[in-house]
Amino acid sequence: MEATHYLIGIDGGGTGTRVVLADARGVELAQAAGGPSGLGLGVARAWQSIEAACAQAFASAGLRLDWAHCALGCGLAGVNNRDWLAGFIAQAPLLAALDVQSDAYTTLLGAHGGEAGVIVAVGTGSIAAVLQRDGSWGIAGGYGFPSGDEASGAWLGLRAVVHAQQALDGRTPPDAFSAALLAQMNVADRDGLVVWLCEANQTAYAGLAPVVLAHRGHPVAAALLAQAGADIAKLVDALDPSAALPVALCGGLAAPLAEYVPASHRSRLRPPQTDSAHGALELARRASAGSLRESGTAA
Incomplete structure (x- = not known):
């Protein structure tokens, strides 16, 4: 189990992708935007947009993207189609942790705290x-x-x-x-x-x-x-x-x-209160905490 160094929140829809990058404590480091990553436009295209936007966020923070040390929380349009969701997860890179939910859920988390x-x-x-x-x-x-x-x-x-x-x-x-x-x-x-x-x-x-x-x-x-x-x-x-x-x-x-x-x-x-990308950042935080418990490295 790789250690989580960074938390990434992804808000992905049919028009664009928004990324919030934070360190392992949740301190925000950068934001970025990219092309669409709603799953209705294709799983491969979604990952391309997400990777490009994440790379931009890391570059803005003066860092290098290394998926293995990232906990990724995604709020994506189209995850209610179980085949699209399964394909998205199957094509995921090696990550420290991953949680994918509907963009409705991450919007809900952000909007009402x-x-x-x-x-x-x-x-x-x-x-x-x-x-x-x-x-x-x-x-x-x-x-x-x-x-x-x-x-x-x-x-x-x-x-x-x-x-x-x-x-x-x-x-x-x-x-x-x-x-x-x-x-x-x-x-x-x-x-x-x-x-x-x-x-x-x-x-x-x-x-x-x-x-x-x-x-x-x-x-x-x-x-x-x-x-x-x-x-x-x-x-x-x-x-x-x-x-x-x-x-x-x-x-x-x-x-x-x-x-x-x-x-x-x-x-x-x-x-x-906040947007879907920040709601997705909370998903990443929870996913990271869960991966630590699973690996036995948390109290």
């Missing part, structure tokens, strides 16, 4: 989670793109692109919103859009979400954002029907979507 509460994470994808006062936890949503992930960036983009399609073939008048969507896709005509649609993945659709937000006054965009707010409320109600727990809206779309959450739920929103 390990205390009871609800989170709704809205970024490239979306998921909601609750930590009960007895320590149990559960999730709602998060079934993945394209059928699930309500209120996410990919969900918004997938629906917004319909407006561009209809503007291109005359079913609705072209306008500034449709033009901005087409410009974001670098598309000029119907054939180009068909090619884009055939190649687009979750990340590509999420790239259209800023266009929706920039045109929030447009009827189509306004309707999508209102539906996103209503869907966030439904996720909260599914996990906390008695409305007894605080709620943190997390992720890259948290701030712009907060105003669309119904007033009955908006009053319960609290700023997250």
Whole structure:
């Protein structure tokens, strides 16, 4: 059993990866960011992004990455697919310790400081989670793109692109919103859009979400954002029907979507204490402590 010299927290989604590096005592040394590491984009790609971001964090701290002395805590999108999770663990390098959980769980740990509460994470994808006062936890949503992930960036983009399609073939008048969507896709005509649609993945659709937000006054965009707010409320109600727990809206779309959450739920929103990467750092700390106990080197 290798000794743990460093703790690493990983927050991996469909758009990017965030890394927090700390020493064995938990003192933060550096942060870094990299490409997507959500498992839906492939296990090999996930590890490539994680390794590149970790190497960047170590370099920023003036250190060399040596996996054998690292305890890695990962909060990743896509671990609810057991085959993807098994593949990810199978391809892991030699580590001092490893714990892989849903990014919903690490977001939950970070947002409420390990205390009871609800989170709704809205970024490239979306998921909601609750930590009960007895320590149990559960999730709602998060079934993945394209059928699930309500209120996410990919969900918004997938629906917004319909407006561009209809503007291109005359079913609705072209306008500034449709033009901005087409410009974001670098598309000029119907054939180009068909090619884009055939190649687009979750990340590509999420790239259209800023266009929706920039045109929030447009009827189509306004309707999508209102539906996103209503869907966030439904996720909260599914996990906390008695409305007894605080709620943190997390992720890259948290701030712009907060105003669309119904007033009955908006009053319960609290700023997250820390983010998913720091929640994953706590996973790494626990994993490191567990590996020490297993090796018989802890009291």
